[in-house]
Amino acid sequence: MTTTLVVALAGVPTLVAPPQDSPGVADAVVVLGPPQPWRVAWARELVEQGRAGAVLVSVDDDDRVPLCEDPGSLDVTCARPDPFTTRGEARWVRDEMAAHGWDTVTVVTATPNLLRARLLIGRCVPEGVQVVARRERLGLDRWAARYAWQLGGWAKALWSQGC
Template sequence: MDADPTPTRARWAGFAALSALAVMALVAAIGLPLYVFPPAPTVTRADLIYVIGPPTATRIADAEALRSAGVADHVLVSVPASGADSADELSYCDRVYVTCRTPEPFTTRGEASMLAAYAAPGDEVVILTYTPHVLRTRYIFDECADATTTVVPVDEHLGLTRWIYNYAYQTAAFVKAWIVGCAPAPTDALP
């Protein structure tokens, strides 16, 4: 008589499940310093504060706190062309020291490209974005902008689902940024 294969299948299923959990734990651990806890530099003085899109209330509040602390006098805000966060609808854009513009394309690379119109090579610019986007923003602005940039994470509440999504999305978008470089691409799918 043949031996019952069920115990072997059960062991393999258990091993596969444990392996999958170990891989997920490893990916999560590797992503912690990249997406969850990126270095947060101290900023004392800059020529410009740049809020990259979307202009959430938290990013705007952080920009105002930096401006009030004397870091920079002027704030540039990347806004979509239409909708609630557009320059026409966002009341923050009405302040004298704030410039709201839509980059072309409305992507991180487009935002880096747009910076050339507002900061000269060597100018110090503080860039505000949400935490999981910091690593990719640093890479793109270091590669594509002439100004000296410091990317500061903005602490926006993200639930577990959004963190999982951002791990995958930011990794794929980073690979795309590395492959595509700074060449203009009007139809970017990943901002």
């Protein structure tokens, strides 16, 4: 009981309320997977506000993202990083930045993933990356599942080194 409570409380500043800034101006906005509609909509909103010139969307093989299928006048690239993990996405961001000559990107993810994404992407791209998130409305059961998933992700991230 006590261990569970300590783990749960320790996750609050990391998974529930991590420190973050408001999105700035960047060359592109990157949507980490899964490409939930709110993440894609936020990326589109940032481009339409003039805060970025392009959108990158990390998609898995079975993801159907309307913005990928009909980008309209937006510069949109949708691809599946290999592997389809946050670490794979970090390498993909690095490669896309180099390919396009971008100096800055804003990465959009969910709040529980913010600090881990910042760590992993920072290993591949030490400068020019801002990671931002929004809180999702989740029930207690989904928060418990997120905690478990993120704890496993943190263990893997801390065990692995380099990009």
